[in-house]
Amino acid sequence: MKKKIIKLVETDITTLSVDVIVNAANSSLLGGGGVDGAIHRAAGPELLTECRTLNGCPTSEAKITKGYKLPARFVIHTVGPIWRGGNHEETHLLAECYRNTFKIAQTQHLETIAFPAISTGAYGFPVKVAAKIAVRETMIAAMQIPFLKQVIFVCFTPETREAYEEALQ
Numbered sequence: 001m002k003k004k005i006i007k008l009v010e011t012d013i014t015t016l017s018v019d020v021i022v023n024a025a026n027s028s029l030l031g032g033g034g035v036d037g038a039i040h041r042a043a044g045p046e047l048l049t050e051c052r053t054l055n056g057c058p059t060s061e062a063k064i065t066k067g068y069k070l071p072a073r074f075v076i077h078t079v080g081p082i083w084r085g086g087n088h089e090e091t092h093l094l095a096e097c098y099r100n101t102f103k104i105a106q107t108q109h110l111e112t113i114a115f116p117a118i119s120t121g122a123y124g125f126p127v128k129v130a131a132k133i134a135v136r137e138t139m140i141a142a143m144q145i146p147f148l149k150q151v152i153f154v155c156f157t158p159e160t161r162e163a164y165e166e167a168l169q
């Protein structure tokens with residue numbers, strides 16, 4: 001069963017030596033707080049320099065950069081939707097974040113990837129709903145990408161961990 005490739009960890013995503021870590025960015029791609037701030041701090045200033053060349057990123061889309069001082073080789077920056085009550089296409093846009101991220105991982109032949117709980121912090125997306133979307137899109141990607149070896153969901157809070165455990169049932 002493809003679920004085997006999914007792993008839950010409770011750690012700082014910037015410590016993971018995987019092919020690529022995913023950043024929950026904003027549309028400017030010029031850094032911010034939360035996981036975005038942590039990734040930029042750990043990667044060093046060259047990350048922002050490369051981000052400046054990308055001209056931002058629309059919500060639900062994704063762009064790849066190098067990892068610089070991070071143990072991860074690459075960073076895929078994706079911009080999650082801000083939760084506005086649930087009837088502004090938020091669930092579709094979040095699912096697209098995962099699909100677009102996996103599309104880049106496939107073209108770049110990346111085998112191990114770590115995600116934060118995109119949109120569930122500053123962007124206020126309900127974590128139980130977000131976790132189900134993350135798991136569902138990962139199961140679909142795992143069937144489409146034969147070389148996908150491991151998908152790590154980083155649960156930075158106990159609530160996030162519970163939501164992913166539940167989504168994996």
Ligand code: APR
Pocket residue numbers: 011012013014024025026031032033034035036037038039080116117118119120121122123124154155156157160
């Ligand atoms: N490692 C892993 N996960 C982390 C880390 C970290 N170092 N720091 C925070 N998180 C978790 C949060 O606990 C939350 O579960 O990442 C998840 C996403 O939260 P945010 O980082 O707030 O991202 P998001 O909700 O998508 O909001 C994005 O916040 O930081 C700004 O520039 C960013 O404007 C953008 C917005």
